[in-house]
Amino acid sequence: MKNQTVFDLALAKHVAGEIVDAAIAYREMLAADPDHVEALHYLGVVLHQQGNTAESIEMILRALQLDASSPERYNDLGNILTENGRFAEARQAFSAALELNATDANLWNNLGSVLHRLNELPEAETAYRHAVSHSPNFVPALNNLAALLAEQNKVEESSFFACRAYVQPPLTDKPLKMLGIAYYRLGLVAEAADCYRSWLDAEPDNPLARHHLVACTGQDIPTKASDRYLISLFDDIAENFDSKLVGNLGYCGPDMVCSLLNDCLMANANLSVLDGGCGTGLCAPVLKPYARLLTGVDISSRMLGKAAERALYDDLVESELTGYLTRKQQAFDLITMADTLVYFGDLSEIFVLVRQALSPLGTFCFTVEQTSSVEVPLGYQLNTSGRYSHSNRYLTDLLNANGFMLLREHETNIRHEFGKPTPGMGFLARALC
Incomplete structure (x- = not known):
């Protein structure tokens, strides 16, 4: 052979x-x-x-x-x-x-x-x-x-x-949610939309799939994220929220709130304070020195459970924020919303309700993500991240229209998205008599 x-x-x-x-x-x-x-x-x-x-x-x-x-x-x-x-x-x-x-x-x-x-x-x-x-x-x-x-x-x-x-094949065993995130990180928004569309076909009632499909297509954009979306999103991430948001994403919303308040208020624990959209209570250590009574409101029960572990709130309420504010008349001396309004597009209603819920000369402190362009017809936009961003002009016009005097404004990168800084803004305003 x-x-x-x-x-x-x-x-x-x-x-x-x-x-x-x-x-x-x-x-x-x-x-x-x-x-x-x-x-x-x-x-x-x-x-x-x-x-x-x-x-x-x-x-x-x-x-x-x-x-x-x-x-x-x-x-x-x-x-x-x-x-x-x-x-x-x-x-x-x-x-x-x-x-x-x-x-x-x-x-x-x-x-x-x-x-x-x-x-x-x-x-x-x-x-x-x-x-x-x-x-x-x-x-x-x-x-x-x-x-x-x-x-x-x-x-x-x-x-x-x-x-x-x-995003390289084979794709069959990869979750559509994660594929969608990967595609939009790569700027392949149409491919991301296809993933969310397939996810929605498989789970027609899934609020996460529906919200992110809208965010990627830009069609039928809601004026705010749905309650079901927010509950599903934050109940799911509550357990590891702090480590991911602060540790991994470099979130600095509480630092912005701290800086703005320090400029204008005395921390003498004599105010009725509302932490609107309090989440796990990241702002509680900042707000407690100002508070005679500190109330936290959030739509996610699991986030509130984590907030309760801090033992800094006098009251924690599970509620959609606008519904909660509707029931309040001149109840608070200070209302803060850190990283809350990124889930609202149209802020006209909530600014009216904040003004209603504040005492005379009360203070409103909030942070938002900033639009990448000044020319945003509505003053806000829904981004592929699923969060809204707002223009400076839109916010200052709304404050003026609702009887607020702008005291302080601060621009900085509020978080990182895939390592890329996300421009943000913080505002401190006083309700005029």
């Missing part, structure tokens, strides 16, 4: 997973032809699969000594060395492979991986970027580059590559 036929039979056993028989066949072949390069190489691979690493590496090195023209052989050697923690030697193997084939994304990714392990981060990043440039949809390199960038706190770019990896 010719050597090639013998080798083909050995390789067939190897591919079929019959590695013991394959090893025997490779060795029999090498007994007859000690310099058969492919038999040496694949015996090395089988030996590695059997846990015999030392002889495995020896066989592949012998094959390379006989024929150093195969990048795949260097790659196999590099992978075996990597699995055994011999990263510096693996780097040499992958580098040798790339000298033979500099356009192979897998080789660049493997080199990046060992450089990453060697803590040579700039070089690892370069290697990963080479991999992505040669194969833009190569998931391992996209994920590795995302992880490396995250380690260096390059969150915005990291999220971009992570989302590019996430």
Whole structure:
């Protein structure tokens, strides 16, 4: 039987997973032809699969000594060395492979991986970027580059590559909610809308799918987020809300409220204070020094449960905010709404109700997200994030129209979205007699 036929039979056993028989066949072949390069190489691979690493590496090195023209052989050697923690030697193997084939994304990714392990981060990043440039949809390199960038706190770019990896096929087992988020992060709003549309087809009564579909299509935009949407959203995220919003997203709403109040009010605990849309009570430590009576209102029972754990509120009320305010007449000296009005588009009704619920010369403090453009016909817009943003002119006009005098205004980045800063505004106004 010719050597090639013998080798083909050995390789067939190897591919079929019959590695013991394959090893025997490779060795029999090498007994007859000690310099058969492919038999040496694949015996090395089988030996590695059997846990015999030392002889495995020896066989592949012998094959390379006989024929150093195969990048795949260097790659196999590099992978075996990597699995055994011999990263510096693996780097040499992958580098040798790339000298033979500099356009192979897998080789660049493997080199990046060992450089990453060697803590040579700039070089690892370069290697990963080479991999992505040669194969833009190569998931391992996209994920590795995302992880490396995250380690260096390059969150915005990291999220971009992570989302590019996430939207690669197969998609069948990936939640439509997460796919929608990944697509809109990539600026692929039409694809995000398709995900939310499919989600809504599967769950016609799902308020999250409905709200985000509207946010992506811009069709039939509501004047505020629905109660069902808010309850579903915040009940779901209540448990980890603080760590995600403050820790991961850099939310600074309470800091903005603190700064605005410190400029104009004495913290002498003599005010009736409403924390409107209090959530888990992030603003409670800021508001408590001003409060004779501190009330928190929120639509989510689970968020209120977390707020109660702070033991800073005198009263916590589960209610939709406008409905609650409708029942209040000159009941509060200070009303705050931090990150609450981002779920309202049209603020005309709630400003009227705030004015009604404030005592004469009472104070209104709130934060919003700022529109990216001054020219917003309605004065607000629903963004693909599912939150509303507002223009400065719209807010100042509403304050004036409802009998408020603007005391302080502050612009800053109120949070980060996929590592990208979100412009925000904070306002402090006084109700005129």
